[in-house]
Amino acid sequence: MYGVPADLPLNEFVGQVCIQICLGQHQIQFRFFDGGNLSVESGWELRNRDGAVIDSSCEHVTRECYRVHRLLGSSIARFSLNLRCLSRCFLTPEIVSPF
Secondary structure, eight states, X not given: OOSOOTTXXXXXXXXXXXXXXXXXXXXXXXXXXXXXXXXXXXXXXXXXXTSOEEEEOOOGGGXXXXXXXGGTXXXXXXXXXXXXXXXXXXXXXXXXXXX
């Protein structure tokens, strides 16, 4: 799939608790308590409650550490889509924001 469809059914993730994060070379997956799974094969960002980016996708050789583990045990509070970016979807949970 290319781009992010406007009707991407992200509502099902609101209120769900992130229980596992899987890192791959070109993908990150978020698994939720109810069995739901969100796979991201493009950019992503982790934001704090104030909206500041505290972690994001980048080249592996430039990364010093991950902070995405802060999502574990957190529930998704809200999301938004950025349809101007062909491969980006912003998910903004309580302290999350993969896109």
